Amino acid sequence: MKIGFLIIASEVLDGKITDLNTSIFASFLRSHHLEINKAITVRDRAEDILQGLATLFEDSDVIVTSGGLGPTRDDITKETLGNFMGRKLEFSPAAVEVAEENYQRFSRTFPGREHGYAYLPEGFTPLSNSTGFAPGLTTSHRDRTFLSGPGVPREFRSMLEDHLVPILKRLRRSDEVLGHFIVRTKNVPEEKIFSEVDPKLWDQLEAFGEVSSLPILMGVDIGVKLTAPTAAEFEEKSTALRSLFEASPLKPHIWGFGRESLEEKIVRRATEQGLRFGFAESASGGLCSHRITTVPGSSRCFQGSVVCYDESVKQSLLGVSEETLKTYTPVSAEASREMAAGLARLLKLDVAISVTGYAGPTGGDDGTSVGTVYVGRAVRGELSAHVYHLKGDREVLKQRFSQAALYALLEEVEKIAEG
Amino acid sequence: MKIGFLIIASEVLDGKITDLNTSIFASFLRSHHLEINKAITVRDRAEDILQGLATLFEDSDVIVTSGGLGPTRDDITKETLGNFMGRKLEFSPAAVEVAEENYQRFSRTFPGREHGYAYLPEGFTPLSNSTGFAPGLTTSHRDRTFLSGPGVPREFRSMLEDHLVPILKRLRRSDEVLGHFIVRTKNVPEEKIFSEVDPKLWDQLEAFGEVSSLPILMGVDIGVKLTAPTAAEFEEKSTALRSLFEASPLKPHIWGFGRESLEEKIVRRATEQGLRFGFAESASGGLCSHRITTVPGSSRCFQGSVVCYDESVKQSLLGVSEETLKTYTPVSAEASREMAAGLARLLKLDVAISVTGYAGPTGGDDGTSVGTVYVGRAVRGELSAHVYHLKGDREVLKQRFSQAALYALLEEVEKIAEG
Numbered sequence: 040m041k042i043g044f045l046i047i048a049s050e051v052l053d054g055k056i057t058d059l060n061t062s063i064f065a066s067f068l069r070s071h072h073l074e075i076n077k078a079i080t081v082r083d084r085a086e087d088i089l090q091g092l093a094t095l096f097e098d099s100d101v102i103v104t105s106g107g108l109g110p111t112r113d114d115i116t117k118e119t120l121g122n123f124m125g126r127k128l129e130f131s132p133a134a135v136e137v138a139e140e141n142y143q144r145f146s147r148t149f150p151g152r153e154h155g156y157a158y159l160p161e162g163f164t165p166l167s168n169s170t171g172f173a174p175g176l177t178t179s180h181r182d183r184t185f186l187s188g189p190g191v192p193r194e195f196r197s198m199l200e201d202h203l204v205p206i207l208k209r210l211r212r213s214d215e216v217l218g219h220f221i222v223r224t225k226n227v228p229e230e231k232i233f234s235e236v237d238p239k240l241w242d243q244l245e246a247f248g249e250v251s252s253l254p255i256l257m258g259v260d261i262g263v264k265l266t267a268p269t270a271a272e273f274e275e276k277s278t279a280l281r282s283l284f285e286a287s288p289l290k291p292h293i294w295g296f297g298r299e300s301l302e303e304k305i306v307r308r309a310t311e312q313g314l315r316f317g318f319a320e321s322a323s324g325g326l327c328s329h330r331i332t333t334v335p336g337s338s339r340c341f342q343g344s345v346v347c348y349d350e351s352v353k354q355s356l357l358g359v360s361e362e363t364l365k366t367y368t369p370v371s372a373e374a375s376r377e378m379a380a381g382l383a384r385l386l387k388l389d390v391a392i393s394v395t396g397y398a399g400p401t402g403g404d405d406g407t408s409v410g411t412v413y414v415g416r417a418v419r420g421e422l423s424a425h426v427y428h429l430k431g432d433r434e435v436l437k438q439r440f441s442q443a444a445l446y447a448l449l450e451e452v453e454k455i456a457e458g
Numbered sequence: 459m460k461i462g463f464l465i466i467a468s469e470v471l472d473g474k475i476t477d478l479n480t481s482i483f484a485s486f487l488r489s490h491h492l493e494i495n496k497a498i499t500v501r502d503r504a505e506d507i508l509q510g511l512a513t514l515f516e517d518s519d520v521i522v523t524s525g526g527l528g529p530t531r532d533d534i535t536k537e538t539l540g541n542f543m544g545r546k547l548e549f550s551p552a553a554v555e556v557a558e559e560n561y562q563r564f565s566r567t568f569p570g571r572e573h574g575y576a577y578l579p580e581g582f583t584p585l586s587n588s589t590g591f592a593p594g595l596t597t598s599h600r601d602r603t604f605l606s607g608p609g610v611p612r613e614f615r616s617m618l619e620d621h622l623v624p625i626l627k628r629l630r631r632s633d634e635v636l637g638h639f640i641v642r643t644k645n646v647p648e649e650k651i652f653s654e655v656d657p658k659l660w661d662q663l664e665a666f667g668e669v670s671s672l673p674i675l676m677g678v679d680i681g682v683k684l685t686a687p688t689a690a691e692f693e694e695k696s697t698a699l700r701s702l703f704e705a706s707p708l709k710p711h712i713w714g715f716g717r718e719s720l721e722e723k724i725v726r727r728a729t730e731q732g733l734r735f736g737f738a739e740s741a742s743g744g745l746c747s748h749r750i751t752t753v754p755g756s757s758r759c760f761q762g763s764v765v766c767y768d769e770s771v772k773q774s775l776l777g778v779s780e781e782t783l784k785t786y787t788p789v790s791a792e793a794s795r796e797m798a799a800g801l802a803r804l805l806k807l808d809v810a811i812s813v814t815g816y817a818g819p820t821g822g823d824d825g826t827s828v829g830t831v832y833v834g835r836a837v838r839g840e841l842s843a844h845v846y847h848l849k850g851d852r853e854v855l856k857q858r859f860s861q862a863a864l865y866a867l868l869e870e871v872e873k874i875a876e877g
Binding site: 056058063081082094111191229251254328344398433435437 | 468469470471472473474475476477478480481482483484485487488493494495496497498499500501502506509510513517528529530531532589591610611612638640648649652653660668669670671672673674679681736737739742743744745746747748750751752754756757760761762763764765766767768770771774775804805806817818819849850851852853854856
């Protein structure tokens, strides 16, 4: 089954927002062992939408669109889909019913016939929206199935969950299982993995399926696309792949298997061990804490943090000594150790991680360059610090600083787990 | 000039990463008064890349691609572009030179002739990469200009900045100025803006250019696309539009004009007033601090925060009383006021904002539902609190909680500024 995705969003092509719906749609399809074949982003202009539809029509069985279903005049998806199929807009009692339900959910009254939501192209079915006002749409046209959802990510997601599942079940032709075996590595450049660390690896992996190598924040994800006629055979292939990696010289660089994120793994492992941790964040500015608290259940192990942006906070709250700040500057191994130690004391933590560095645009008065960061560790009384020299603009550096801190945290949690 | 963008990235269609390059490319073009006409995302498969190129070829003057230039075998952009134009891969001394430079920048040695980077399709020019290893590419083919950059956002961005500017200058046919006039509103649903608050507004705006309405986090951005033959005439139109909004009943909902972000505006205004602020973050988990510290220069006004995830931290560090926590629970107006007051005292702040709520998946034991959040304010000794009942999953709720907190902060900063 080939699935095409049309993103109707001038705001994405104008850079006002980043498209999140492709990733939402891809994750949704993955859980149903399917994938997006091609995605096209067009402006909210009839001519462009028609062209996009025509392109996807050529090689898709299912065409999903996002955006342009709202109440304002720049929302023209419905009319344009109708034009594409030669169908006229008409009053739809079913659409009124769905709109009324959507409005009731938010304790508001649907204006009725006068509202644009009351009209649909002939033969279109309105779809209830469990998280917003605008109804979705579905129809069939020349053997293709169409589904349109709103552009707001939350609404688009609920539209897929509420309405696409039965459509896919109906269309599904085989029980083939499709999935990705993913290996997460750190501290080795992409290029070296397959040339120096394990030159045979790529060929070995390719025997299982399409191989991909994806540089991410301070690491590389290696993926192998697996297909199998049954779930049991899929499992078998996964086990064989896992053994291959366990035996590879790449092993010391692997920090995880599968889609579990770094944050999720830290929370899971720390909770298993009953550990309490937190961060003393200067240069990462709260990002470490934010990343950890995206994980449901993080409150079981994450106690809290101090974002010590100003020097006075490092001193008064974390007890970093004035002498250290003067002699070594706040961006130093000494300061990072004192920050971690101070936080561990203050919040009674098993593991405290500190981050102090220069995210730019300017570095230190002493010539320390932008991108320099110290990650300090206080683990049950033992202090240590590592320095990293990273590249990027302020946003990228904050991401990398937090990544270095989370790698450090996972390392310490795993060390404690291993006793 | 029509610009097409081909994103070569299976990882985007598989939902492993979110595409950031469209937004980077759009922002880059905007600063040159240009825009992306259409974007297509395809898998790293020759057949799909060829189809994408063919579609863009139809109606583009410039075709930019991102991705597939790396050193591993799944990187096939170069070969496929060559095939599309019927050009063969050949050894390129210029490519070796560029690759050598890229490697030297990272203190590594380019392996030379044996490396894939040493080969280019006939007639292609290699482009130096100031932030990574893989060289970019450019060429012309049947009146279209092609430029290919790496998929890593940082490298893609530097490729545009280093190499696309002269190409655009050469191609540019007129001096027309294109830009967007943007108005940022809050606390009013999209639908009501143009039907109840100001029913004449849309027509008035449309007289200036294409109008768009974009719901964002707890607000709506209204955009008007302006074009003008000269910069002066562009400025004139902007001024007229601004007056129109200043006189509209929508005015009380407008928190800003233009692309300045909420975070940037807060930092600018607080710095102008010499104010010191910080956050006591429970349910937002560090996100308020992270958002503020993305702004260069935020250290001039942002002092620091306490992420008080565990109750013990609320008590020991912020001095929230045990009685308050017992009588009212930690998610209450009382607790939020004490959190803000405690933080203001601890860090000596002019404005302290606190956030306490339920981001899910579970709500309070007392039946308080997921999405409930209290934002407390301590402003030079005066305490207040507001409650919000928001919707969404954990990630969306954290974003909305932080948005409510930042709106509150801006409000207080503006109040102080107005004396």
